[in-house]
Amino acid sequence: MRFTDPAGLPPRSEYDLVRGAGTYVDGMRFDGEAHGCLVRSPLPHAWIRRIDSSRAASAPGVLAVITGHDIAATIRPLGCVIGLRSDSGGPRVDADRAVLAVDRVRHVGDGVAFVVAETTHQAVAAAALVDVDYEPLPYRADVDSPNLEVPIWASAPDDVCFDWRFGDAQACRDLFAAADHVVTITLTSPRLVPYPIEPRAAVGFYDDQTDTMTLLANTQGVHFVRNVLAHAFDLDPRRLRVLTPTVGGGFGVKIYAYPEHALVLECARRLRRPVRWTATRSESFLSDTQGRGHITEATIALDKDGRFLALSVRPTVDLGAYLSQLAPLTATGVGAPVQTGAYRFQAVEINVRAMFTNNVPVDAFRGAGRPEATYVLERLIDRAARELGFDPAELRARNLPATATRPFTATTGLVIDGGRFLDNQIRCLEVANRAGFEARRRQSAARGRLRGFGFANYLESNGGLQVAEAMRAGTFPVECAALTFSGDGCLDIVVGTQSSGQDHAFPLQQLAAQRLGIDLTRITVREGDSSVAPRGAGTGGSKSLLTSTAALDQALSDAVQRGKQVLADKWGVDVEAVSYADGRFLADAGAGEWFSFSISEVAAHWQGALDGQSEVSLRHGSFANGCHACELEIDPETGCVTVLRYVAVDDFGRVINERAVRGQVQGAVAHGIAQALLERAPDCAELMSIAAGDAATYAPPTACEIPDVEWVDNGLPSTTNVLGAKGCGESGTAAAPPAVMNAIADALHDYPAAAGIQMPARPAVIWEAIHEGR
Numbered sequence: 001m002r003f004t005d006p007a008g009l010p011p012r013s014e015y016d017l018v019r020g021a022g023t024y025v026d027g028m029r030f031d032g033e034a035h036g037c038l039v040r041s042p043l044p045h046a047w048i049r050r051i052d053s054s055r056a057a058s059a060p061g062v063l064a065v066i067t068g069h070d071i072a073a074t075i076r077p078l079g080c081v082i083g084l085r086s087d088s089g090g091p092r093v094d095a096d097r098a099v100l101a102v103d104r105v106r107h108v109g110d111g112v113a114f115v116v117a118e119t120t121h122q123a124v125a126a127a128a129l130v131d132v133d134y135e136p137l138p139y140r141a142d143v144d145s146p147n148l149e150v151p152i153w154a155s156a157p158d159d160v161c162f163d164w165r166f167g168d169a170q171a172c173r174d175l176f177a178a179a180d181h182v183v184t185i186t187l188t189s190p191r192l193v194p195y196p197i198e199p200r201a202a203v204g205f206y207d208d209q210t211d212t213m214t215l216l217a218n219t220q221g222v223h224f225v226r227n228v229l230a231h232a233f234d235l236d237p238r239r240l241r242v243l244t245p246t247v248g249g250g251f252g253v254k255i256y257a258y259p260e261h262a263l264v265l266e267c268a269r270r271l272r273r274p275v276r277w278t279a280t281r282s283e284s285f286l287s288d289t290q291g292r293g294h295i296t297e298a299t300i301a302l303d304k305d306g307r308f309l310a311l312s313v314r315p316t317v318d319l320g321a322y323l324s325q326l327a328p329l330t331a332t333g334v335g336a337p338v339q340t341g342a343y344r345f346q347a348v349e350i351n352v353r354a355m356f357t358n359n360v361p362v363d364a365f366r367g368a369g370r371p372e373a374t375y376v377l378e379r380l381i382d383r384a385a386r387e388l389g390f391d392p393a394e395l396r397a398r399n400l401p402a403t404a405t406r407p408f409t410a411t412t413g414l415v416i417d418g419g420r421f422l423d424n425q426i427r428c429l430e431v432a433n434r435a436g437f438e439a440r441r442r443q444s445a446a447r448g449r450l451r452g453f454g455f456a457n458y459l460e461s462n463g464g465l466q467v468a469e470a471m472r473a474g475t476f477p478v479e480c481a482a483l484t485f486s487g488d489g490c491l492d493i494v495v496g497t498q499s500s501g502q503d504h505a506f507p508l509q510q511l512a513a514q515r516l517g518i519d520l521t522r523i524t525v526r527e528g529d530s531s532v533a534p535r536g537a538g539t540g541g542s543k544s545l546l547t548s549t550a551a552l553d554q555a556l557s558d559a560v561q562r563g564k565q566v567l568a569d570k571w572g573v574d575v576e577a578v579s580y581a582d583g584r585f586l587a588d589a590g591a592g593e594w595f596s597f598s599i600s601e602v603a604a605h606w607q608g609a610l611d612g613q614s615e616v617s618l619r620h621g622s623f624a625n626g627c628h629a630c631e632l633e634i635d636p637e638t639g640c641v642t643v644l645r646y647v648a649v650d651d652f653g654r655v656i657n658e659r660a661v662r663g664q665v666q667g668a669v670a671h672g673i674a675q676a677l678l679e680r681a682p683d684c685a686e687l688m689s690i691a692a693g694d695a696a697t698y699a700p701p702t703a704c705e706i707p708d709v710e711w712v713d714n715g716l717p718s719t720t721n722v723l724g725a726k727g728c729g730e731s732g733t734a735a736a737p738p739a740v741m742n743a744i745a746d747a748l749h750d751y752p753a754a755a756g757i758q759m760p761a762r763p764a765v766i767w768e769a770i771h772e773g774r
Contacts, residue, residue, distance in 0.1 A: 022246030025201040025218050026278045033203065033274040034063055036264060037123035039113035039130045040286055041105035042691040044358035044684045045139035045152070048103055048112060052131040056115055059129055061122035063271055066114045066263070068100035075099050075262050076232045080323045082470035084164060084332065092162035093155045095356060097322035099232070099259040099266075105134070106152055106321035107358050108687035109286025114263045116275055139358035141684045143295060143316045152321060152356045161319055164332045164352040167412070171347035172301075175310035179301035183384040188758040189294040189372045189737075191318065191681035193285060194365050195700055196500075198248025200288060201278040204264030208272060213265050214241045220250040221498050221538015222530040228257035228325060229265070237530075240265075244528035250500035251671075252364040253288045255540050256325050260287070282696040290681050291365020293318035294331075298376045306390050308399045310347045311340055311411075313376055317354040320361035326467060327363045328354070333466045334541070335369030337414040341377055341459045342421040342625060343399045345411040358684060364540060366671055367733040370460060378456035378738035382745065383755075392742075393429060396457060397422060403716065414461060417719045419625040420651045424714055425457055428627035428649040431712055437631070444633055450770075452747025455629035456738035462727030463621025464541035475617075477537040479547035481555040482613035485603035490522045494613075495551060496536015497544040498527050501667075502729060503660035507545055508552055510656065511723070515556045516599050517583015535615060542727025545656070546720075547618050553722045555614040563602045566609050571595045620720035624727055626650035628669070628735035630743045639767030641677055641744065647710045648735070653718040653726035662711055664729045669709050672736020674701040676744075678760050699760075 053065040077096035084092055100111050113130050117123035138148050140159055151157050176182055198218060205214040213235070219225045222242035230237040247254065260277050267275040279287060294315045301309040317331040332352050340348050385392040400422040401408070407417050429435075437453045444451035468477045482494040493508055505525040513520045526532070537547045560580050567585050568575040578587045585602065587595040603610050631645040648665055655661050678699040682690065690696050709732075717724030737759060744761050748754035753772040757765055 022248065024198060024246050024248060025203065025216055028216070028245070030203065030274045033276050034116050034118060034271060035120040035123045036114055036116045036267060036275055036277040037120070037127040038111045038260065039115065039127045039132070040691060041101070041108060041110040041112055042688060043105060043134055043136055044108050044688070045137040046105050046134040047137065048101060048105060048132065049135055050133040051113060053113060055131070056126040056129040059122065059126035061118035062115060062126045063118065064116045064267055065130065066100065066267065068098060068102035068112065071099060071266060072102055075266060076234070078228060078232055078257055078259065078325065080328060081228065081325050082329050082467070084162060084328055092328060093153060095153050095161070095323040097259065097361065099262045107360055108684060108691050109360060110321070111259055114267065116267050116271065139684060140356070142357055143318050143355045152358060156356060159356045161323060161354045161356055162328065164354070165350070166332070166336045167349040168347045169349040172310040172312050172349040175347055176299070176301045179309050180304040181302040181384070181388050182299060183380065183387055184297065184299040185380050185383045186295070186297050187376055187379055189292040189375060190759055191293040191359070191362065192291045192365055192675060192679050193681050193698060194251040194253035194288065194291060195698065196249025196251055196253060199279040199281060199284050200254065200258065200260070202261050202264050203274055203276045204268035205274050206265070206269040206272065212239045212241065213269065214243065215261055215265055216243045217261055218247045218254055219244045219498060220247070220255045220500055220540055221536060222528055223496055223536040224255065224538050225257045225261065226530045229261055232257070232262055242530045244498055247498065247500035250539065251366045252291060252368060252540060254500065255364060255538065256289060258287070282690050285682055285690055285696045286360065286687060289324050289361050289363040290320070291362065292372060293362045294372050296376050298380045300380050300384055302384060302388070306388070306395050306398050308343055308345045311345050312349050313339055314351045315353070315372070317352060318357050318359060318362060319354050320357060320359045322361045324361040324363035327361065329467055329470045330364045330368045333470060335373035337412045337461050337466070338370050338459045339373045339377065340411040341374065341457060342401060342410065342416070342419060344401065348411050366668065367730040368541065370730065371672070371734040371737060374456065374458045374734040375737045379741060382454070382742045386749070393425065396425060400425065400457070405716065416623045418716055419623060420714050420716050421457070421625055424625060424627040424649045424651060427712060427714055428455060428629050428647055431649065431710065432629040432631065432645065432647040434629070448636070450634040450636055450747040451631070452634070452743040452745070453629070453631050454739050454742025454744070454746055455627060456735050456742060457627045458625065458731060458734040460542065460624040460727060460731050460734065461621055462542040462624060463546050463618055464537060464543040465618070465621050467541060477543060477547050477618040478535050478615055479537050479551040479618065480533045480535045480613055480615045481548065481551035482533055483555050483559055483611055485610045487604045487607055489518065489600040489604070490524070491516065491518055492524050492526065493552065494526045494532045495548045496533040496538065497548045498539045500539060502544065502664065503657055504544055504548065506660065507656040507723065508548060511549055511552055512556060518600060542624070542729045543618065543621070545723070545725055546622055546727065549723050550616045550618055550721060551614060554616050555612065558612055558614050559610045562610050562612065563599060566602060566606050567595070567597055622653060622718045622720055622726035624650065624652055624731050626714070626731060626735065628732070628739045630739040632740070632743045632747065634744070634747050634766060636770050639763035639765070639770065641761065641766065643673060643705065643707050643740070645710070646707050647712070648732065649712040649714050650728065650731060651714050651716050651726065652728045653715050654724035655713055655715055656723060656725055661728050665711050665732055666709050668730055668732025669736045670701050670706045672733045673706055673740055676737045676740035676759050676761060677705065678762065680760050
């Protein structure tokens, strides 16, 4: 059945999200649609001895029951799409994710069958009738578990996927040997569940007349999903269209192609009717990629004056049961460039040991590797300051560059176009009134409370350059912009990015309005259709504004050039004689006369003459940077933490839409505070309870835990893009966890056991640290 959208996929405003006017996948209905339900493994590791689907197949309303054996020959597993850099310590073990498990399940929630029925209720009821005979196997719950008799993958007998090395290990060894001070810390960044407001959903369509497929899904980029699925189906990408309407939050989890996407497409092809699947909230814990999952030992070397010499970082990373599509880079190449921040070091070494476990696969989650790197660095610096008797601000100031307006190279090799590094810290501590903190601490103590102050600097690398390079050596993120002018003076812009709660449209409208002299209200922006924009970099890594504006800037220039050619032909002059400024074309006709046309007049007189599309490669990212400070109180009788104040001083370059930026900062900081205080993904035992029918329990933050962020714009315009902007959407996830945890360490400095507190610092953990030994 051919895809037809009864409501259309109109241009969207981000305010649709709060007005209830968004067009969401689960809110769209289609004639003849069927409904799918996954049968998921209740065990973390087991052989599949037998699947009996006979009772399910004969249940009321059931149209199809598909198992892994039914599709193994027609749909390839969904594999990782990137490699590792050549300086890795050895080859990695590939572990592709079958659309449905064939002989073994490797995590709770692994799909073993897909039931399609006339209604959702019938599909769910029939799925419960599928009888699967499992032979349980020992499972690895985390990276510290002992080796299994039957490893998760035969090609990884010790469950190690890869061992990756970066930096100069010998230089670090020499510097550590000569250092006056060496400080070590071990830190955990627990697994997190991205948990967007809108669960994943998909509808598959098949057109038997053209042998083409259409997937309607809430993605973070239609082109990436299309390409992965086209490979799985061994299909020309032009025969698979992916559409994405309004998206209610992504945070990384909606970047990828998932088994459910392939299943609704395959069943639509088999049944010749639309097939729908929507995750329940609890089901998302069993199927969606998760984030973080690092245990890291880090060591810093300093001279007698507190100058940083060398940094050694050794994370052990939990990849889960399968190697997700971007997972190796999330654990390595995206975090490594910012591991030293903007600080001056002489050498750095990073050694990542990535392991398989019987957990849900891990991949990019808001920040993707950079929050883990920043957390380790800023917690380690604070620990060094405390152990060696330095003031944490002074220690950082000795090693931070002042405001840099020219490019410089970080210790990791990252070339940074500039930033307000030390100035960010000075301003942040002034705004947060660190000088008056001790008086406030005494006031809290008088009320029986423990008060702490913490802060952290961060450096971001935005643009997705490492991802693009890893996907195909020598490439860069490619973005497309297509322009269509109407005769009534309106302009339609199509880009390949995908909004999932950010305000993508406004900066693009603003750029086009300035360049073309068209009223802002007459410009629309469309995303989310792989058939309209042939290529697109999607959304992730805080690159959308960078890539889409670069593509639009080129498209606008190309449209102006086409307009010059049209008018040169009409006026009988050379194209070089036609100038353009402020939305008008001009040419000297001689004798004091001038020809003049606005761009809207050209579009009206020569319909289609200005239309076209342009592609660009993003060769330089941006480098957001800043300093965040957190002040909090702890009730020693309960261990409860109250965040009293949070200050963020950020260099986001030139701010295009302040209201949108403030929203991004607030949301990212909320994610970071929640990681520090509340959130941890369910473990295997908890997931088995969810699979058995218990509701998922999680601790996302509410307004009670998250204060209003006091945001200070300290922007230094970027030189790497046409708007001078820097990515802002993920910075708070990098800065907030160390700022909060440093504040907790400060509040508990009199309690030795507090040095071992890890995220999430929940009340029970803090209470035990305070009362240990009493």
